[in-house]
Amino acid sequence: MQTPEQIKDRILAAFPDAQVEVIPNGSPASQPSLLLAPTQARQIAKFLRDDPALRFDYASNATGVDWPEKTVKEKVKRKKVVDGVENETEELVERKTPAFLEAVYHLYSMALGRGPLVIRLRTANRADNAALPSLTPIWRSCEFQEREIFDLFGIFFQGHPDLRRILMWDNFVDHPMRKDYVPADAAEVLP
Amino acid sequence: MIAPPGIQAPAAVDSISHDLLEVAMGPHHPSTHGVFRMNVVLDGETVVKLTPVFGYLHRNHEKIAEKNSYLASIPYTDRLDYICSMTNNWAYVLSVEKLTGLAVPERAEYIRVIVAELTRLFNHACLAGFLLQDMGALGTPMMYAFREREKILDLFESLTGSRMMCNYMRFGGCRCDLTAGWLEQAATVVAGFDSFLDHFEALLNGNEILCARSQGVGVLPAGLAVNAGVTGPGLRASGVNYDIRKVDQYGIYNRFKFRVPLGRCGDVFDRYMMRILEMRESLKILGQALHDIPAGAIIDPKAKLRNLRPKPGEAYGRIESPKGELGFYLISDGGSAPYRYRVRPPSLINLTVLEDMCLGHAIADVVIILGSIDIVLGEVDR
Numbered sequence: 357m358q359t360p361e362q363i364k365d366r367i368l369a370a371f372p373d374a375q376v377e378v379i380p381n382g383s384p385a386s387q388p389s390l391l392l393a394p395t396q397a398r399q400i401a402k403f404l405r406d407d408p409a410l411r412f413d414y415a416s417n418a419t420g421v422d423w424p425e426k427t428v429k430e431k432v433k434r435k436k437v438v439d440g441v442e443n444e445t446e447e448l449v450e451r452k453t454p455a456f457l458e459a460v461y462h463l464y465s466m467a468l469g470r471g472p473l474v475i476r477l478r479t480a481n482r483a484d485n486a487a488l489p490s491l492t493p494i495w496r497s498c499e500f501q502e503r504e505i506f507d508l509f510g511i512f513f514q515g516h517p518d519l520r521r522i523l524m525w526d527n528f529v530d531h532p533m534r535k536d537y538v539p540a541d542a543a544e545v546l547p
Numbered sequence: 548m549i550a551p552p553g554i555q556a557p558a559a560v561d562s563i564s565h566d567l568l569e570v571a572m573g574p575h576h577p578s579t580h581g582v583f584r585m586n587v588v589l590d591g592e593t594v595v596k597l598t599p600v601f602g603y604l605h606r607n608h609e610k611i612a613e614k615n616s617y618l619a620s621i622p623y624t625d626r627l628d629y630i631c632s633m634t635n636n637w638a639y640v641l642s643v644e645k646l647t648g649l650a651v652p653e654r655a656e657y658i659r660v661i662v663a664e665l666t667r668l669f670n671h672a673c674l675a676g677f678l679l680q681d682m683g684a685l686g687t688p689m690m691y692a693f694r695e696r697e698k699i700l701d702l703f704e705s706l707t708g709s710r711m712m713c714n715y716m717r718f719g720g721c722r723c724d725l726t727a728g729w730l731e732q733a734a735t736v737v738a739g740f741d742s743f744l745d746h747f748e749a750l751l752n753g754n755e756i757l758c759a760r761s762q763g764v765g766v767l768p769a770g771l772a773v774n775a776g777v778t779g780p781g782l783r784a785s786g787v788n789y790d791i792r793k794v795d796q797y798g799i800y801n802r803f804k805f806r807v808p809l810g811r812c813g814d815v816f817d818r819y820m821m822r823i824l825e826m827r828e829s830l831k832i833l834g835q836a837l838h839d840i841p842a843g844a845i846i847d848p849k850a851k852l853r854n855l856r857p858k859p860g861e862a863y864g865r866i867e868s869p870k871g872e873l874g875f876y877l878i879s880d881g882g883s884a885p886y887r888y889r890v891r892p893p894s895l896i897n898l899t900v901l902e903d904m905c906l907g908h909a910i911a912d913v914v915i916i917l918g919s920i921d922i923v924l925g926e927v928d929r
Contacts, residue, residue: 381861381862382858382859382860383645383647383858383859383861384645384646384648384860385645385646385860387862413773413774414774415776416776416778416865416872416891417863417876417889419876419887419889419891421886462876462891466773466787469794472863474863495774496774496775496899496900497777497899498776500898501896508607522601522602523601523607523928523929525602532610533607533610537610
């Protein structure tokens with residue numbers, strides 16, 4: 357079993373300019389993930405599938421995660437000079453985490469019996485036209501799942517062969533799995 | 548009667564002009580096994596395009612779970628694949644156990660294997676019954692399958708209090724211990740199931756109508772099956788040796804001797820035979836598990852059920868459910884409800900290749916190809 361760090365090195369050997377980051381996982385499951393840059397995601401995905409030492413031929417699970425902007429309060433130590441005496445004080449600083457939508461893929465290798473390798477793609481923001489490259493041309497198992505992410509989270513998958521709503525009806529407007537979704541009065545939304 | 552855009556009518560072979568016909572099959576068609584619709588474009592009786600339409604049973608199970616505690620989602624998982632509530636429970640608690648690092652006592656692991664394999668038995672039996680019903684064997688095979696299913700549901704009822712919505716497994720174990728005499732009853736049911744299978748196979752396997760309708764129909768090549776994420780008996784019918792019980796060896800599956808049946812052609816007949824052969828293997832597992840089950844606790848004493856707050860992190864857990872790979876992906880932010888709760892539904896993903904399997908076949912074959920995939924709409928639409 358290769359660790360995500362080894363897989364990252366293998367990707368970097370093939371694509372020296374690739375941006376790959378290992379995202380640690382705090383749970384005992386120890387399934388760290390690789391964060392890929394959206395612009396290179398398709399060719400790296402193809403490499404992960406076709407490379408003879410990796411052969412992730414099976415994309416099991418594809419899903420979205422919504423990360424709205426969050427205010428994090430942190431204590432920061434600062435040195436202050438009061439009346440000529442230097443004092444160390446703690447200050448509460450508010451920091452805002454960037455908002456983005458994320459697509460998460462769980463890859464397995466049926467040929468080599470390995471996995472899961474978790475890869476993540478992040479949009480630049482949570483706007484209405486947030487877009488990511490579709491991985492359906494690499495793994496067809498993503499076809500319905502990416503449609504579902506588009507439907508429920510509102511990520512546009514560029515290069516998807518048939519990007520339509522899948523669970524909600526066609527003229528539904530919002531994306532229900534977003535964290536800030538407010539359900540409308542049922543009488544108003546029934547088709 | 549007008550072809551939708553993008554579809555070319557085939558060149559007429561005779562002087563009679565013919566148009567394509569678009570038929571909405573479902574959501575109330577009896578062969579769709581629930582509220583599922585296929586928009587089929589037909590040239591005569593031959594399928595030239597098929598578009599599945601989902602969502603009639605959508606209630607956003609995932610959103611509900613993200614507003615509830617971890618424990619409160621277990622009964623909701625019963626209603627995903629409402630035939631197999633036990634395996635749904637297992638996939639979910641397995642993922643939470645991965646997220647929290649909980650261990651499961653030996654006896655509970657055995658009980659889980661026993662109830663999961665019993666679930667596989669009646670799921671496959673019912674699937675075979677429904678498939679035969681779709682081919683025109685009205686009632687008889689299905690009633691035989693349902694008779695056996697009833698015996699297993701009686702076992703579940705005496706164990707959990709409910710026949711179908713069992714709500715039985717808990718993080719770190721199971722909800723209640725086996726009742727007195729349950730193992731003996733289960734052994735009787737398992738022994739009876741073996742002779743039921745002999746009977747069922749003698750009746751059906753060589754049946755001329757079954758063979759004529761299913762052999763060479765709906766062929767799924769192995770490469771496409773892997774790429775499209777098909778799992779479960781449908782994948783193995785195409786000859787790909789991938790059974791999560793063997794690959795991941797979750798629970799205690801490494802202790803049992805059983806084989807993974809593989810098909811050769813990947814057609815409807817192979818998918819039917821996969822179910823029959825897998826039932827035989829499940830009976831082997833059940834025989835060993837019912838014999839070996841130890842006494843002991845049924846839940847980890849450290850397991851915290853109410854107000855569970857896992858450390859921030861994520862986990863993906865999966866099992867070989869009767870329909871394929873059932874996975875749960877959970878992200879915890881340290882709160883009492885999962886930050887993200889995702890079900891990887893085998894029924895939905897196995898439908899990805901429905902069109903590929905149906906193209907060029909008659910509309911009557913669509914019914915049996917769909918029947919051989921084995922879907923439950925509670926899981927497809929979630």
